Amino acid sequence: MQQAMPPEPNETAESVQTKMQDRMQAVLTRAPTAMGFVREGRFALVSDPLNHLFGHGDEEGGGELVGREIRSVLVSDAAHAGLLERTAAAFAAGRPFDEEIECVRSDRFRFWGRLQISPLDWNEPAGETFWIVDDVTVARQARLAPTWTAKHDALTELANRREFERRLSTHVGSRRLEPVSVLWVDVDKFGEVIRAMGTEVGDHFLYGLGQLLITKVRASDLVSRLEEDRFAVLLPNCDLHYAQIVAEKMRSAVAGYRLRWGLHRTRVKACIGVVQLQETLETVDAVMGAAELACAEAKAAGGDSVRVFVSSGGYEELAG
Template structure:
């Protein structure tokens, strides 16, 4: 005999609605639900982002209220529809307008509530990226950062690494080389757009595994490097293993696309025999190559010329 629930469907519905209202008030992010070109439900942060407060609300208003022009609304709508039909969310930056007429740049992440009905209700996540966008436009920023992942680029990484090679400060400094296994297969199967979003997400994941004083960079394609000042080989191994396991557990969810990969990591502590930046990077790459040759999803440590140490993987 099946036990009867003590909670009626209407009570469960009321409870769900109450939870949603609490979430929309307290969530520290701009969240909105849109249907038929109108805001059905928005978070308090979403309202504040557009200059609304206790006396005014975006709920019930047309989405046209947040666009700078009719043409802008049409353009975003067309791009959103095309993305949803192809099974992908929309993730891009657009210029929006507040209630008082002031403008800001926002990163809009929109996805259908139900993928089998892409023209139905959609979920919007919005973030004010005005300052970040201005920084990206500065020549000094573009010269030091990778445009796709917003991490440091090769030039900046080599410059920072060069400050430690040959240094007489005697503080231990280590370098990691991260190579994603079989990433070309992801791109071949899902396309370069999905691959780009995967690389961005992977870069953000790597940042969570290091200290604020460390430097994570994308050097080329699916290769990342990490500079660990004041970090000896032992602790560098620990960081590398955290990164390896984190990548193995990471899943890209991009619309209807789902994928996961693994990675190999080479570790090297700067030593007197590695006299140049290229030598240090080369040692880390060689250690990573050993990890790949062993089957992937593993960490290897460069000890000395021709010597490697295997870590768990």
Template sequence: MRRRPSGEDMQNHQDAADPTAARMRALLVRAPLAVAFVGAGRFEVVSEHFNHLFGHGDDTDLSGTDQRGALVSDSSHQALQARMGAAFGGGRPLDEEVEFVRRDGSRFWGRLQATPVHWEQPAGEAMWVVEDVTAARTQRMQPTWSAKHDEVTELSNRREIERRLADHVGSRRHEPVSVLFIDIDKFSDVVQGMGAEVADHFLYGLGQMLVTKVRASDVVARLENDHFVVLLPDCDQHYAQIVAEKLRSAIAGYRLRWGLHRTRVKASLGVVQLQPTLDTVDAVLGAGQLACTEAKAAGGDSVRVFVSSGSYEELAGA
């Protein structure tokens, strides 16, 4: 007597016939990401992690259910759909924090990154990636956090980097301390060509990339606009030059991919080691900016080192 094929047998047969579908199914089950494919107002396919994030388990599944059930209200759902439609229609993903509701009624804040599966069909199927950011959002809402961090990049802001730098200016601890001043070349072209929203996403990604290129003890800050500063404790001029060149190269290799938008930039960097003649925070930052200005005047995509008042040393050129 022939055994009737089970659902698992049929699934294995389909996977053998369509390896791409099999890989996608394995990814959705095993990847530690909350991913869902949505269309026509419903969750079509969701990952295991997505189910768990929304309070579902082995016996329940969001697949096939209405998206509205994951939002806290009808108005919240309608507003999200409107914002998503506007973003997709403009060739941009949606990337924002949304208040969601779990199966048991509890709420959490999630960072929703939504993108059309096919950009030529922005109203068609989309992919959602959701990350629980409740704890991070709570921290950001604290006055002490907002006073020290830049809203766009979430890096240290000018006030905080000046406070950190002040701890080293005039110090008698005899450990070398250096500062890098970074100015993105022709960043105004990015803003003009892509708009402020895309430019802000670029600055955020660029700032997070810079953090990965330095030590945990270093401080990366955004002063304003496209100007960044990196504080390098226990780092002399020689090693600061090496770090500066590493960052210059990393920035030149960084790519912004935001929906249909693509761009790349380069940067000018100034290096300055703290010295007795630079006896204030403003003097140190000014020296770094002067060296950076010299790098920009040389054509950009280069590093200059502040040696003494009015003197520079070339490290790398375009």
């Protein structure tokens, strides 16, 4: 890692600070994310996307949003007071603030934003903070729709077990010739994370893990949270060979995944069972059972591994 260049011999502390601020503003100007810094309750530096998100101009230096109180982007005094209170509580617990809150633009248009706030220095949580804001209005509306909630897991936003089994049922017993495979993913020793760090950190970890699994599959595939720390993946038009490749990529990705959530740091590993649909697996329960049994074999072998269901009572080791 390259070290920062030392200041010039004749540079004053003030000039060094000005240069650092100019560099930070240059980074924010080019950043595609709506983010910024808040100092003493006011926006100190902001990226262009954050400026635009709240309906302000393109003037150099952040435009009209810089210098404004954070109260100006919230819908009421009560919302402002509640945000300060919950942020302080989150920092005291050693974690960033991460919630969906109702925000307001300069034209008084309201939207829902996912607001993530972290202190720049965890030793001084009351000092300057770093904000990231995402407009989640459309996603929130989708989640609140009855049809969405019936098919998705509220925590991870993945398909739920009922939807997974419904989609799988369209392939079981089908006369179509395309191969279909299923993965059963079980996180190793996840209970230890819960006991050590609490359910809130565990929930954040599961959400991140679900998003990680999605990156390892195609758009036509389906990733589902079955229950607790167990996931399943439906791979249409995917034979056992390619399903093994996907499973190994997932196993490796989980092993390399690091949760950094405020002051919390943790990592886990996972076992994966792989099965390709076959005539002997005549029902959804039979397919799911075969994948789960293969995963159990991986756990019995010590964890962090993949097992493939070959035939009734047979398993094949892939990785570990």
